[in-house]
Amino acid sequence: MRICILGAGALGCALGGVLTEAGNEVWLINRNADPVEAMNRRGLILRDGGVDRTVAVHAATTAAPVGVVELVIVLVKSFHTRAAMSAATSLIGEGTAVLSLQNGLGHEDILAEIVGRDRVLAGKTYAGGSQLAPGHVLIGTRGKDTHIGELDGVVSERVQRIAQVFNAAGLETFVSDNIMGTMWDKLLINVATGALTGITRLSYGELYQQPELETCGVAAVAEAIAVAKASGIRLSNTDPREAWLKAGAGLPYEFKTSMLQSLEKGSVTEIDFVNGSVVRWGAKCGVPTPVNQTLVACIKGLECGLIQSPAR
Known part of the structure; x- marks a missing residue:
């Protein structure tokens, strides 16, 4: 799956790293140049269980070089949601889904105003990430479940496919009918x-x-x-x-x-x-x-x- 993580901080890098390792084409968007430069130069370093491993990733400071993707995972800070998505509409194509995995409540309505409610999925993940240095992240994904779903509670084909992609990457993911x-x-x-x-x-x-x-x-x-x-x-x-x-x-x-x-x-x-x-x-x-x-x-x-x- 072609995926863009909008707001690739520590958690976004953790998710993007393991999704990349599973064979997906993942772009990591971080407005800060330092981690982007580090990841493009020598790869994203994931520390997992006390051991570091390096993953070759695509990283950029804006959505401009990415093009249309199948899935946008929104992980920007809550107060940046409107500005970030408004600046990244070039990611949206006919079949693009937009999934918010942000903390708190209310992001889905903001995203719906920008890309249309029919594109928006909601979700929560118990996975975590902690930045050790630019492009070097301590990940907490093992045994941490993720829940995603349609806003209307329908168990759709697209949300099931996304869950399959996540599960194949070792991210234990469940489809919710009570988002x-x-x-x-x-x-x-x-x-x-x-x-x-x-x-x-x-x-x-x-x-x-x-x-x-x-x-x-x-x-x-x-x-x-x-x-x-x-x-x-x-x-x-x-x-x-x-x-x-x-x-x-x-x-x-x-x-x-x-x-x-x-x-x-x-x-x-x-x-x-x-x-x-x-x-x-x-x-x-x-x-x-x-x-x-x-x-x-x-x-x-x-x-x-x-x-x-x-x-x-």
């Missing part, structure tokens, strides 16, 4: 750990050594579950501690959440699309969300500090 429930299931994982690691600057391994942080993370998830139930969302998990444990299961001790990686790079986070989504939905359905409100406030404070004192 909103699937999205909320993944949101619970992000709610559990993302903001906490951003605030504390702890890796997953360090985070799970602190029982006080577990109490906070589980409380944030419990609020999200209450909001989902009140909103009529069908969840596969209603145990907040299960979401907390699943968030870090199988990941290396030194693995970092995307929210922490953003802060370490001196950029804003996706907090408005993660814990912020819980707060907004909670306000709509009348469910209090004090823990998530506090986590959002703390991350916003850190972002304000970055703006006033940019990282050097």
Whole structure:
């Protein structure tokens, strides 16, 4: 399959690397020149189980050299969705599908405005990636499942084909007929750990050594579950501690959440699309969300500090 990953950061490179190894033609789009130059010069380096391997990939800073593809996987930061997709419409042909695997809620509607709702698929992945250096990524794909589906819940031929391509690359992928429930299931994982690691600057391994942080993370998830139930969302998990444990299961001790990686790079986070989504939905359905409100406030404070004192 001819695939373009729009927003090939750490996770995008992890997915793109294993999809390339499985025989697909994958283009990695990253607006930053350093990782693109490194990958084109000597390949993408994947660290898996403590061992590095190099994969020859196609990388570019814009969609211009790519041409039409069969599948666009959108992994840009939530707040860049509209601008990134609007600048990459040259990727879209008659049969192109656009799959969002981004954190949080709301990207599908933005993408639909640009490419048409009939092209858009939604999904969530529990796979992860952590950048070690430009074009060198620690991957967390083993035992991490991915769920994709049509927005209307129909189990279509195209979504089944994409799942087959992913599974052939070792990315355990399932087709969902309840995509909103699937999205909320993944949101619970992000709610559990993302903001906490951003605030504390702890890796997953360090985070799970602190029982006080577990109490906070589980409380944030419990609020999200209450909001989902009140909103009529069908969840596969209603145990907040299960979401907390699943968030870090199988990941290396030194693995970092995307929210922490953003802060370490001196950029804003996706907090408005993660814990912020819980707060907004909670306000709509009348469910209090004090823990998530506090986590959002703390991350916003850190972002304000970055703006006033940019990282050097």
